Amino acid sequence: MGAIGIRDVRKSFGRTQVIHGVDLDVADGEFIVVVGPSGCGKSTLLRMVAGLEEITEGEIAIAGRSVNKLEPKERGIAMVFQNYALYPHMSVYANMAYGLKIARKPKDEIDRRVREAARILAIEDYLERRPGQLSGGQRQRVAMGRAIVRDPSVFLFDEPLSNLDAKLRVQMRLEIKQLQRRLGTTSLYVTHDQVEAMTLADRLVVMNAGVAEQIDTPLEVYQRPATRFVAGFIGSPAMNFLDARIAEGGDLRLPELEDPLARHPGASNHAGRAVSLGVRPEHLRPPENGEAPGFQLSVDLVETLGADTLAHGRIDDTRHELTARLPGTHKVAEGERVPLTVDASALHLFDAQSGQRIAG
Amino acid sequence: MLKRVHFKHPVLPYLLVAPQLAVTLIFFIWPAAQALWQSMLVQDAFGLGTQFVWFQNYLELWGDPQYLNSIKVTAIFTISVTALGIGSGLFLATMADRVIRFASGYRTLLITPYAVAPAVAGVLWLFLFNPTVGILAYLMQGMGIAWNPLVNGEDAMIMVIIAAAWKQVSYNFVFFLAGLQSIPRSLIEAAAIDGAGPFRRFWTVIFPLLSPTTFFLMVVNLVYAFFETFATIHATTSGGPSNATNIMVYKVYKDGFVGLDLGSSAAQSVVLMFIVIALTVVQFRYVERRVEYGT
Ligand SMILES: Nc1ncnc2c1ncn2[C@@H]1O[C@H](COP(=O)(O)OP(=O)(O)OP(=O)(O)O)[C@@H](O)[C@H]1O
Numbered sequence: 001m002g003a004i005g006i007r008d009v010r011k012s013f014g015r016t017q018v019i020h021g022v023d024l025d026v027a028d029g030e031f032i033v034v035v036g037p038s039g040c041g042k043s044t045l046l047r048m049v050a051g052l053e054e055i056t057e058g059e060i061a062i063a064g065r066s067v068n069k070l071e072p073k074e075r076g077i078a079m080v081f082q083n084y085a086l087y088p089h090m091s092v093y094a095n096m097a098y099g100l101k102i103a104r105k106p107k108d109e110i111d112r113r114v115r116e117a118a119r120i121l122a123i124e125d126y127l128e129r130r131p132g133q134l135s136g137g138q139r140q141r142v143a144m145g146r147a148i149v150r151d152p153s154v155f156l157f158d159e160p161l162s163n164l165d166a167k168l169r170v171q172m173r174l175e176i177k178q179l180q181r182r183l184g185t186t187s188l189y190v191t192h193d194q195v196e197a198m199t200l201a202d203r204l205v206v207m208n209a210g211v212a213e214q215i216d217t218p219l220e221v222y223q224r225p226a227t228r229f230v231a232g233f234i235g236s237p238a239m240n241f242l243d244a245r246i247a248e249g250g251d252l253r254l255p256e257l258e259d260p261l262a263r264h265p266g267a268s269n270h271a272g273r274a275v276s277l278g279v280r281p282e283h284l285r286p287p288e289n290g291e292a293p294g295f296q297l298s299v300d301l302v303e304t305l306g307a308d309t310l311a312h313g314r315i316d317d318t319r320h321e322l323t324a325r326l327p328g329t330h331k332v333a334e335g336e337r338v339p340l341t342v343d344a345s346a347l348h349l350f351d352a353q354s355g356q357r358i359a360g
Numbered sequence: 361m362l363k364r365v366h367f368k369h370p371v372l373p374y375l376l377v378a379p380q381l382a383v384t385l386i387f388f389i390w391p392a393a394q395a396l397w398q399s400m401l402v403q404d405a406f407g408l409g410t411q412f413v414w415f416q417n418y419l420e421l422w423g424d425p426q427y428l429n430s431i432k433v434t435a436i437f438t439i440s441v442t443a444l445g446i447g448s449g450l451f452l453a454t455m456a457d458r459v460i461r462f463a464s465g466y467r468t469l470l471i472t473p474y475a476v477a478p479a480v481a482g483v484l485w486l487f488l489f490n491p492t493v494g495i496l497a498y499l500m501q502g503m504g505i506a507w508n509p510l511v512n513g514e515d516a517m518i519m520v521i522i523a524a525a526w527k528q529v530s531y532n533f534v535f536f537l538a539g540l541q542s543i544p545r546s547l548i549e550a551a552a553i554d555g556a557g558p559f560r561r562f563w564t565v566i567f568p569l570l571s572p573t574t575f576f577l578m579v580v581n582l583v584y585a586f587f588e589t590f591a592t593i594h595a596t597t598s599g600g601p602s603n604a605t606n607i608m609v610y611k612v613y614k615d616g617f618v619g620l621d622l623g624s625s626a627a628q629s630v631v632l633m634f635i636v637i638a639l640t641v642v643q644f645r646y647v648e649r650r651v652e653y654g655t
């Protein structure tokens with residue numbers, strides 16, 4: 001029982017407002033990932049749910065009960081911090097038992113729950129050690145252990161993996177996902193790593209400057225980003241944006257080029273509008289046999305990743321820069337002109353001013 | 361380690377350390393040796409006759425009720441000064457750590473006493489506690505407390521303890537504040553989420569994490585109370601009334617320079633020298649230990 005309701009929540013530090021009205025409904029057992037660039041207010045939002053930051057305006061409810069006025073300990077939450085926040089002077093066992101002891105649970109129950117959590121997380125062998133004697137990954141597990149022994153209705157994670165090396169991060173990511181599946185505990189997870197966000201989330205909240213720009217499943221966010229910001233933030237390498245104009249019939253034109261770049265059926269009733277035309281590098285491809293190329297890419301720089309080759313260049317020698325992700329087998333050289341094309345269905349159109357999605 | 365080849369000139373390294381060596385020899389080793397030598401002599405009050413008596417002076421100390429009294433007084437004094445100084449410093453630092461507005465103003469105010477010379481601090485408290493003109497004495501008399509540090513030994517002791525501790529509070533405050541601020545906020549927050557209230561958070565998380573600081577300050581405060589409170593005592597009670605505040609350091613001065621019993625005075629100062637050596641060893645051996653905050 002851990003549904004979370006966040007209603008028009010705002011937060012100001014002194015006169016600076018950092019959260020500008022966020023609405024979010026988290027179903028019981030759901031895994032929500034909040035992702036966004038540094039300083040956008042992710043941690044602040046999470047800390048308001050935890051009760052570590054006062055809510056300036058709006059309401060947060062956990063399990064149907066408003067928690068605005070409740071202390072952190074009364075909210076039925078557990079939190080995993082970026083720096084783990086383990087008590088350095090206590091053994092791993094004491095770290096995990098601390099909360100239960102304060103809650104005056106019987107000794108044998110504490111022991112049972114700590115050992116059970118240690119078994120799940122495979123840290124049974126370290127129970128007597130101090131956190132300082134553990135590796136980063138082990139500390140991370142202890143922090144998770146401390147969270148799960150309390151059997152909370154909500155888990156809160158604030159960038160729990162960002163202090164780990166890349167390989168361990170992948171492994172812990174999987175473990176967190178499995179653990180959450182198994183326990184079925186509602187989770188709110190903050191990260192700025194989009195791979196973590198995409199892989200862990202049931203639903204994603206993409207935040208920018210204190211506003212939730214889109215709340216949707218990872219796939220939907222990738223396929224139909226609601227704003228230009230979301231489109232540019234999710235996906236790697238980032239989406240290409242071109243300043244274009246919609247001509248009669250839905251033709252998309254770049255001012256410098258004679259021929260329209262592409263034709264987009266959904267754009268026809270927006271003729272004359274200035275747009276930001278978005279196309280993902282992975283959706284640019286060499287034309288198939290007999291197909292007319294959409295444009296030529298004058299390649300300035302090539303990055304070889306093995307499986308893929310990234311070609312950075314400009315469209316037909318204009319100022320419009322573009323990155324294309326081509327199969328690793330496709331040989332490209334710097335200074336070359338590569339014919340490329342794109343399917344109209346893979347184009348995204350955003351209003352040039354507001355950045356809101358128009359069509360596509 | 362630096363290798364020999366760093367110095368081409370054979371004499372240069374010796375020249376470079378010479379000033380430091382000279383200072384140590386002239387101002388420490390030589391007087392210490394003199395004291396050791398002196399402590400084995402008995403001299404008549406006019407300095408005319410001197411006799412070498414081996415450890416006679418030391419043996420006499422253990423039989424001297426005045427000296428035993430001084431040890432007791434010193435124990436009470438140093439322990440009280442240390443406890444009061446550390447307790448107040450910790451309390452003020454904990455409070456200052458929570459202050460957000462005007463924080464630097466408060467801190468500066470709290471640090472100022474450290475800049476006051478011990479004798480001045482002593483005289484300040486002497487006036488505050490003076491039975492005829494002191495405002496604190498006046499307040500206490502108003503509350504019906506009989507107070508006269510000039511006559512009553514216990515009152516005098518309380519006065520010098522407060523005067524000596526007051527000066528040290530600032531020092532302790534600075535270290536505790538630094539210690540508190542190096543404890544990651546997330547630890548306190550984790551404890552709050554675990555259900556610990558402010559009081560429990562302090563005793564189960566904050567205080568244990570401050571223990572290296574506390575230990576370091578304990579040694580520093582003990583050394584201070586033992587050796588650096590001479591001026592405080594000298595400016596206020598001069599060891600009186602009837603030796604009630606005659607701490608060991610003060611007794612060395614009194615016996616040697618007032619009583620002119622140089623042999624016994626030297627023996628007492630050698631005893632103090634061993635105490636300070638012991639405290640320094642403790643400090644070097646254990647204070648280096650540091651709690652790491654497990655990040
Ligand atoms: N205690 C505070 N006082 C004043 N401003 C704050 C405070 N805490 C955060 N802020 C501001 O609020 C904004 C959001 O901060 P927040 O920590 O939520 O960002 P974030 O999205 O978690 O960033 P990161 O990815 O770097 O952790 C930032 O501009 C930050 O400067």
Ligand SMILES: [Mg+2]
Pocket residue numbers: 042043044158
């Ligand atoms: Mg953050």
